[in-house]
Amino acid sequence: MKKVLIVDDSSFVRKILSKIISQLGYTVDTAKDGEEAVKKILHNDYDLVTLDIEMPVKNGIEVLKEIMDVKPTRVVIISSYTTENADITFKALDMGAITYITKPGKLGVDLKKIEEDIKETVKEVSELPLSRLQTRTEIKEPSAKNYPSEKKYILIGASTGGPKHIEDILKALPENYPNPICIVQHMPKDFIPTFVKRLNSVSKLKVTEAKDGEPVDTGKVIIGKGGYHLNFEKKNGKVVCRLKSDNNNSLFVPSVDEMFKSALKAIEPEKIVGVLLTGIGSDGAEGLLELRKAGAITIAESEETAIVYGMPREAYNKGAVKKLLPFPQIIKEIIKIGADRDVQKAQSR
Template identity: 50%
Template sequence: MHKSKKKILVVDDSAVIRRYLITLLAKNSYEVDFARNGQEALEKLQKEHFSLVTLDIEMPVLNGIETLREIMKLKPTRVLMISSYVHDNSDVTLEALDLGAIDYIPKPKSSVDIAKISDEILRKVQAALQVLPQFLKKTELHVESSILKVNADVDMGFVLIGASTGGPRLIEQICKALPASYPHAVCVVQHMPTEFTANFAKRLNSVSEITVAEAQEGMELEKGKVIIAKGGKHLHFRKKLKKYSVTLAENIRERFFVPSVDEMFLSAAVVMPAGKIFAVELTGIGDDGADGMVELRRLGAYTIAESEKTAVVYGMPKEAAERGGASKVLDFEDIVKEILKYGQ
């Protein structure tokens, strides 16, 4: 379907933000309608079909989180959160992602801000429109208990996971599936802004048996620990004697995403023995991680890309597979099983 057929509902109590979003989207050939609060939005969604909803969090009558819950219950629709909470309270935005929102955009605070984030909004709208409706509902993983038995005596290896749009829910499912005795170190790059990653790690740690922490300079890679890359820094590695640790690197190559999956993969390729690396490329727009995965596979690492069947956005894993970086292409549930089997 041509993008001019896509209809978007802008939900915001600020007339200034509504006008800005409507103008920006209409100028880019989208059909646009608006609602001033959540209640009005739900009424419009009952009457007509919208391809996408942009949803503010703080609104009168019915706030964004309550509205999102109702949307997912009554008529699952693609939702992008647009809110100042991105900076002020990332917990609320993480809750929105957990409820089924596809992504989030920081609410512009001034006209200068608006000019700066127009490209980001359009890029995220395009990515969100690629998401198939069946991915909006949260599904629970089913992993046989026999796979959960791990061998704590296995030599420590390195499980490296990269994800972008649609990734937070998957990372949560992986962390929940891993037992506290998992014998490998796990490192995750999830594209997220600086304000998010500490709360994301804290949230994952609270729902998992395994330990989850945000990356800090000099943090040691250990068995049974998941390290989440810190927003605004690249996750690199160093080896001293027989210990491996994290180093937080600046964006000297001017990568679009910081942290970048490629930066993690390419650093691992230099520092770690390839035979002990298991690299995974999950859902996301673009190609971050594809080049790094090609290099890891060339060196002899075990590499898996998520399948088109389960990837919320089939961009990053598709590029990794098409460039020859994936030893295997698997559905998400099978990737989790493979990560568990790697511990046996």
């Protein structure tokens, strides 16, 4: 039976999380502050720790500092989704936390909206091999390539575990990389500006949050804007972004499926490369299948490196994936696309 430690200074939050997680059949333990949490983590074997950031005595960042080197642990941050909390949440991810989920509010409506997300996240992350904690992919920057003038459009979708992957991809791309990149990362809308700022600090390419009517040009990395779907339109011979309000009560806004499907309305399929990375659920699988059927290159992350294999698995099972690759190989494929004509050949799995 799996064992989970809930760390939060709010007795209400501890009670609510205990109730939700125990419904999975897991044994639940609690700690009211960081100091108690460190003692319990070092003397017990937990399959997962949910960790509040702002606590008395010892905060969540201090807890991560103390435990990760001596006892690597699967940690999920419990966060209030505000712009102010974005920086500290990303810092926690840098220190080894795997992902973050919404802190339950005091209104029943908030709890109903996040209960399933908590259950699914806890269930998936508790299965993650400890060997994958703190792993980052460093690809040596390639020597300058002679890229052809005909560009590809690289469309990337990710959820749980995605922020670190996306950082690693952008770190590896040379400054003369010709292919525009559009990314949908499941993330609270208030976190997106901080995420864009972080990406700009590591990327040689310009990273922006999507704006309606923005051209999708060479040398650009465009991140889907929180609260809107990232769509595309052909206008005066150029591909531009269109921000679309959600009318379908979608689980994720922006949605990876929406981005993939919309691309086919504005871009020739042979110029599209769809990439589906780590993540919980199935978003992106249907869209990737449409891309493959139309003749686009489709790539998904394999189970051996995905933090959560949910989204890539769904796509693979649907027959949507031409190339199922470990993450380091995906980075290499993205680098060479456009320089290596051979990658354009259709491949069967």
